Amino acid sequence: xxxFDVIVVGAGPSGNxxxxxxxxxxxxxxxxxxxxxxxxxxxQGAILYADALEKIIPDFRSSAPLERHIAEQRMWLxxxxxxxxxxxxxxxxxxxxxxxxxxxxxxRFDRWFSDQVKGAGALVVCETTVTExxxxxxxxxIGVRTEREHxxxxxxxxxxxxxxxxxLGSRAGLRPEIKAADMALAVKEVLFLPKxxxxxxxxxxxxxxxxxxxxxxxxxxxxxxxxxxxNKDSISVGIGCMLSDMKRQTLTPYQLLEGLxxxxxxxxxxxxxxxxxxxxxxxxxxxxxxxxxxxxxxWLVVGDSAGFVNAVHREGSxxxxxxxxxxAESLIALxxxxxxxxxxxxxxxxxxxxxxxxxxDLKKYEDVPDFLAEQSHFLNVYPRFLGDAAKEFFTVDxxxxxxxxxxxxxxxxxxxxxxxxxxxxxxxxRAFR
Amino acid sequence: xxxxxxxxxxxxxxxxxxxxxxxxxxxxxxxxxxxxxxTCLTCDLKPCTVCCxxxxxxxxxxxxxxxxxxxxxxxxxxxxxxxxxNVDWNYPRGGFGIxxxxx
Numbered sequence: 001x002x003x004f005d006v007i008v009v010g011a012g013p014s015g016n017x018x019x020x021x022x023x024x025x026x027x028x029x030x031x032x033x034x035x036x037x038x039x040x041x042x043x044q045g046a047i048l049y050a051d052a053l054e055k056i057i058p059d060f061r062s063s064a065p066l067e068r069h070i071a072e073q074r075m076w077l078x079x080x081x082x083x084x085x086x087x088x089x090x091x092x093x094x095x096x097x098x099x100x101x102x103x104x105x106x107x108r109f110d111r112w113f114s115d116q117v118k119g120a121g122a123l124v125v126c127e128t129t130v131t132e133x134x135x136x137x138x139x140x141x142i143g144v145r146t147e148r149e150h151x152x153x154x155x156x157x158x159x160x161x162x163x164x165x166x167x168l169g170s171r172a173g174l175r176p177e178i179k180a181a182d183m184a185l186a187v188k189e190v191l192f193l194p195k196x197x198x199x200x201x202x203x204x205x206x207x208x209x210x211x212x213x214x215x216x217x218x219x220x221x222x223x224x225x226x227x228x229x230x231n232k233d234s235i236s237v238g239i240g241c242m243l244s245d246m247k248r249q250t251l252t253p254y255q256l257l258e259g260l261x262x263x264x265x266x267x268x269x270x271x272x273x274x275x276x277x278x279x280x281x282x283x284x285x286x287x288x289x290x291x292x293x294x295x296x297x298x299w300l301v302v303g304d305s306a307g308f309v310n311a312v313h314r315e316g317s318x319x320x321x322x323x324x325x326x327x328a329e330s331l332i333a334l335x336x337x338x339x340x341x342x343x344x345x346x347x348x349x350x351x352x353x354x355x356x357x358x359x360x361d362l363k364k365y366e367d368v369p370d371f372l373a374e375q376s377h378f379l380n381v382y383p384r385f386l387g388d389a390a391k392e393f394f395t396v397d398x399x400x401x402x403x404x405x406x407x408x409x410x411x412x413x414x415x416x417x418x419x420x421x422x423x424x425x426x427x428x429x430r431a432f433r
Numbered sequence: 434x435x436x437x438x439x440x441x442x443x444x445x446x447x448x449x450x451x452x453x454x455x456x457x458x459x460x461x462x463x464x465x466x467x468x469x470x471x472t473c474l475t476c477d478l479k480p481c482t483v484c485c486x487x488x489x490x491x492x493x494x495x496x497x498x499x500x501x502x503x504x505x506x507x508x509x510x511x512x513x514x515x516x517x518x519n520v521d522w523n524y525p526r527g528g529f530g531i532x533x534x535x536x
Contacts, residue, residue: 041531282513
């Protein structure tokens with residue numbers, strides 16, 4: 001029976017990065033994907049961060065299906081039905097070639113990435129679900145079981161790129177089961193409009209695109225955020241909340257999404273658009289403290305399956321690609337020096353991650369998930385206060401500015417005591433410093 | 434944490450949304466099952482019926498649960514919000530289930 005050097009489970013960003021890198025180096029690698037074709041099971045906002053892909057496919061811009069490069073970023077704080085305050089960043093120095101980030105449509109992008117993987121020499125098998133890991137008595141992983149007849153396949157190492165649910169690892173007892181408290185559920189619609197309409201509504205030109213990240217009471221007190229991204233001739237609109245919050249209330253995910261779409265600031269932007277797909281996906285947002293064991297005898301875990309998401313900066317696919325690449329590079333280095341893929345040698349993967357932005361960023365924000373879970377008023381009290389304060393500030397009505405200022409401060413103190421405010425400032429600094 | 438639902442959001446017909454999606458349904462082989470239906474009778478909150486983004490889980494009279502997985506988006510939410518661990522959750526067979534056009 002044929003035995004592979006490496007089996008990669010999954011054809012998302014981490015699995016594709018790993019498989020591509022391994023195949024390029026000449027390893028005998030098999031990638032297994034459960035979708036009809038790569039991309040048909042994958043969901044993302046989606047923003048592509050160029051740097052992580054550039055380190056794998058330097059000239060990706062010449063062939064990858066990119067929607068728009070990001071020329072403008074907005075951050076909006078919204079209350080649930082009226083106000084929106086925010087910040088806009090547009091800068092000719094940021095918006096120049098080579099562009100730093102792009103909007104993408106994942107089904108198209110993943111198909112392209114998979115074509116590169118096949119071109120590099122990997123064997124890619126689709127429409128096949130891996131049901132469990134094959135292990136020796138010692139616990140060493142020696143292959144995978146698929147649902148197909150005679151579906152056991154063997155390899156020296158298995159890379160788990162099986163996505164946020166991380167079923168294979170937890171079923172094999174390599175890691176604890178994922179928890180609602182560490183996962184966000186995001187729902188998204190793709191809404192189509194003519195390119196010219198999008199350009200005009202968002203003040204865009206050519207391939208310029210725009211990103212809006214949204215926080216505030218649109219999540220109805222739950223920890224979560226919304227987003228709006230412009231593609232070439234469509235708009236991706238979504239909202240996500242922590243599952244531990246969602247399970248304790250009565251609004252459905254599609255009601256939350258409708259609330260965002262109907263907000264007076266958002267609604268005119270989507271007017272007349274045709275909805276062509278409704279998607280949902282889990283996002284591992286537990287951060288550093290929720291990371292599982294990352295390697296063992298004969299296995300490594302990468303991407304969402306490992307929980308590599310920087311929720312604060314809305315980054316995930318770049319951590320996924322980087323972890324996939326580093327998993328592959330570790331295996332390539334071990335193979336070159338004729339070392340086995342046992343746990344002691346695979347610690348190399350963790351060392352590479354530790355020395356990269358992946359672990360450094362996750363560590364930096366390790367207290368943020370707990371902070372947000374305990375201090376959820378940050379996402380409701382302050383956005384509403386900002387809206388109220390802005391209304392006071394911008395309404396010219398004969399009341400003196402000093403009196404307005406006093407009124408705003410009195411309102412703030414009515415929402416949070418002075419000690420509460422100081423405490424909030426301190427806790428915020430502690431969690432995000 | 435205190436979650437107040439102060440504003441009544443509109444009732445949404447999620448089926449109309451799912452109608453836009455592409456599926457290959459594995460007829461007669463649901464990939465998600467309720468392990469023990471009687472356990473659901475004692476569950477008051479029934480978070481599966483609230484959190485499922487595809488509305489696959491519906492509460493019926495008498496506290497029963499009706500599960501139809503045809504519109505499932507394969508996110509995994511139902512498995513995680515069930516405190517009783519009563520959801521037997523698997524991915525569909527290869528090639529079946531949701532087929533995202535855009536993703």
